[in-house]
Amino acid sequence: MTQLIESIVRPLVDHPDDVKVTHQQNERGDVYQLTVHPEDTGKVIGKHGRVAKAIRTIVYAAATESPQKIHLDIK
Template sequence: MKELIEFVAGKLVDHPDRIEVNLHEEDENVTIELRVAQEDLGKVIGKQGRTARAMRAVLAASLAGDGKRTRLEIIE
């Protein structure tokens, strides 16, 4: 999961070396925190949040069989 978010975000931003992804697991919940450079924040979120929503959908699909709930947080 962590590698998936790093890959997708790396293709979207101008500064892929400044991507930071942290993974936190608690029971059935998985939280992924994504940090990018300030000037790349809009590229990761997308117009009306469409890119962020798409990334969340991919995460949910990747864990569909595990019974875990995922949450992607894009941190400024």
Template sequence: MKSLVELLVKALVDNPDGVNVTETSGNSITVVEISVAADDVGKIIGKEGRIANAIRTVVKAAGAKQNKKVTVEIVTDDKQPQ
């Protein structure tokens, strides 16, 4: 799953070197976390979250094909006060 998500995300962003994808497998679920450069967060989320939902749909379909539950999380590292 990690390679699939990494391929999708790197195709969407302006700075593919800033993409970091981690995969954590548990007993019943696999969590894929996406971290991108601050300038590219909007490109991954999309208007009203449409791109993020599309990524999640593709990954869930690929996971279902392998009889796995997979969830995708977009992680931001904003340390600045809002």
């Protein structure tokens, strides 16, 4: 899942080397935290959050066979 998130986000940003995805498991389920360069935050979120929503939709669809709930936090 980490590679999927990175492969979606890297082409969208100006600083692809600063894209980092970390994975944690907690009471919420599987939590993936996406961190990008501060200048790229707006590109990843998009106007009215549309890009972030699209990324989350793809990630959640890819995880349909996972028994755990998956969350994607963007910072």
